[in-house]
Amino acid sequence: MSVESTYNRYAAFYDFIYGSVLQDGRKKLARLISKEPGRHLLEIGVGSGLMLPLYPDHLSITGVDISNQMLAKARKRAGLLRNKTITLHHVDGENGGFPDESFDHVVLPYVYSVTPDPDHLIAESFRVCKSGGNIWILNHFSGFGTVWDYVGLIVKSFPDSVGFRSDFSYEDYVVSKGWQVEEIHKANVLGLSRIIKVRKPLAA
Ligand SMILES: C[S@@+](CC[C@H](N)C(=O)[O-])C[C@H]1O[C@@H](n2cnc3c(N)ncnc32)[C@H](O)[C@@H]1O
Structure with a gap:
């Protein structure tokens, strides 16, 4: 089953x-932004x-x-947020079709460990982010001595059926990338998630 159909099924009770x-x-993520x-x-x-109600009102939000x-569900929620500028599109974020350097x-x-091809999603995120802008990742990772170090051993890690990868290593998916990581924050109960702020370098 595809990620798309898994989340279509999840939608009613997500x-x-x-x-x-x-x-x-x-x-925490909205506060940092x-x-x-x-x-x-x-x-x-x-x-x-x-996330939509949590973003500051001055932002122009594309989801x-x-x-x-x-x-x-997001459209329904956005309709109630009259102070905010929100545009929503049904597209694959790995191939969103936005021009280069569009977003600050x-x-x-909670999508890095869900998307079919995480590396592709990140490459696209860097492409559409302005130089000097920020890429914000909020996700669970294994490798921090939390429960995620063990869940991956027990639950089969398939984003298609479970809805996310359980064995998602911080070393493989963050450290080894050589990004300009500016901040890391713990979030959620027992520090199960991390917020990572990555800066897209200014063009040379
Ligand atoms: C775990 S939910 C997170 C939803 C929301 N960000 C939140 O904070 O609750 C993951 C969402 O990412 C979507 N998704 C997964 N891969 C995607 C992709 N490549 N492009 C766009 N959306 C994707 C899924 O359909 C699902 O709605």
């Missing part, structure tokens, strides 16, 4: 399962739109998702 349990991370300059933000994997059922912030909340 907020109930993953709403409050992951909300601490969303709130609010301290940074730049008006144009892209959220890839906007899901049911749980994309591969699942139209999740996006339908590219935000990936």
Whole structure:
């Protein structure tokens, strides 16, 4: 089953399962973004739109998702947020079709370990982010001595069936990339998630 159909199935009960349990991370991420300059933000994997109410009102927000059922929930939520500028698209964030250097912030909340090809998603995030802009990753990672170091051994790690990869190593998916990581913050109960701020270098 594809990631798209998995999340189409999840849509009806996603907020109930993953709403409050992951909300601490969303709130912290929005607070960190609010301290940074730049008006144009892209959220890839906007899901049911749980981040949308948390972003500061001055931002121009573009949200994309591969699942139209999740996006339908986000549209409903966005419709209630009259103070905010929000545009939503049903597209694959690995191939969003936005021009180069379009956004000051590219935000990936709980999607890096979900998307079919994480490296492709990151390459696309760098492409559409302005030089000097930020790529924000909020995700669980194994390698921090948390429960994620063991879950991957027990649960088979398939984003298609479970909805995410459980064995998602910080070493492989962050450290080895050689990015300009500016900040790392713990989030969620027992520090199960990390917020990582990566700076896209200024053009030479
Ligand atoms: C775990 S949910 C996270 C949703 C939301 N960001 C949140 O904080 O609750 C992952 C979402 O990413 C979407 N997704 C996965 N891969 C994607 C891709 N390549 N492009 C766009 N959306 C994607 C899924 O459809 C799903 O809605």
